[in-house]
Amino acid sequence: MRVLLLEDDADLAEVVAMGLRNESYAVDVATTYAAAEEALRLTIYDVACLDLGLPDGDGLDLVRRLGSDPDLRRPRRVLVVTARDAVADRVAGLDSGADDYLVKPFEFAELTARLRALARRADEAGATLNTGDLTLDLATRRAWRGGVELRLTAREFSLLRFFMHHPGRVLSAEELLEHVWDANADPFTTSVRVILSRLRKKLGDPPPIVTITGAGYRLGEPS
Incomplete structure (x- = not known):
């Protein structure tokens, strides 16, 4: 499974990416809105894990664009991973097109469980x-x-x-x-x-x- 990890904290991104690679996920890391945008122009991902608070834009805008911008290649599933934990934020993320919403801080085991669940949902043949x-x-x-x-x-x-x-x-x-x-x-x-x-x-x-x-x-x- 190929994953795009958008996380502006470079140290956290590296730790999470290393953990996912140890689980044999293929992981591309982006630390800015622009870098994620470029990756999504070039590659179809199984799952995109998108942070919302970014130094050069709002990740929620990127989630919305994935459903409408023909220049971006929509991932099979989108997981928002963010510190925004209010109910209104969760509702906004899901209504904008995310398939799941995970609040920081999180346990790595929960992240991988959610990725497995998203992969099963994305598979037309079922589990x-x-x-x-x-x-x-x-x-x-x-x-x-x-x-x-x-x-x-x-x-x-x-x-x-x-x-x-x-x-x-x-x-x-x-x-x-x-x-x-x-x-x-x-x-x-x-x-x-x-x-x-x-x-x-x-x-x-x-x-x-x-x-x-x-x-x-x-x-x-x-x-």
């Missing part, structure tokens, strides 16, 4: 994905093949989840980097190949993910 004999439970982050549970790392789970969102489609290494990793990932890295190799080994035979020479990788039959 479970099925492709062939593969099953993913998005709520518990568990995976099975042919009824046998797979022991996947968080990154392996995220990679398989992305494949299962696009069964039969050829996905390039660049596309996998964009959606499963974040802007800090080196485009020339071998991490996609390494993690994919580990995932394939755990999935077993016959291999459900095949290499398409010169193009990328595909899960299942062509659509």
Whole structure:
């Protein structure tokens, strides 16, 4: 899952981003309204976590624009994370287009729980994905093949989840980097190949993910 974290406190942003990356979220950090605006022009995020009190603008204005500005690529879900705790502020945030509202200070476990809940709500297929004999439970982050549970790392789970969102489609290494990793990932890295190799080994035979020479990788039959 790729997340945009807009937080004007650079130290807090770094701590939260590090924690999310340790949970295998792909996180891009913005500390100003302008930087978040630029990121939202270039990338479609699964979730945007947006602070409201910013040095160069009001995050609530950005939330509103996500629903109307054609130059911005609306994330699948929007989570407001702010110190504004009045009921009127919560109502304004949700009425402006946010899907959820989290008040600072917060426990990191609650943030990750809310991100998981938003991911389930954004998934049109519900809390479970099925492709062939593969099953993913998005709520518990568990995976099975042919009824046998797979022991996947968080990154392996995220990679398989992305494949299962696009069964039969050829996905390039660049596309996998964009959606499963974040802007800090080196485009020339071998991490996609390494993690994919580990995932394939755990999935077993016959291999459900095949290499398409010169193009990328595909899960299942062509659509």
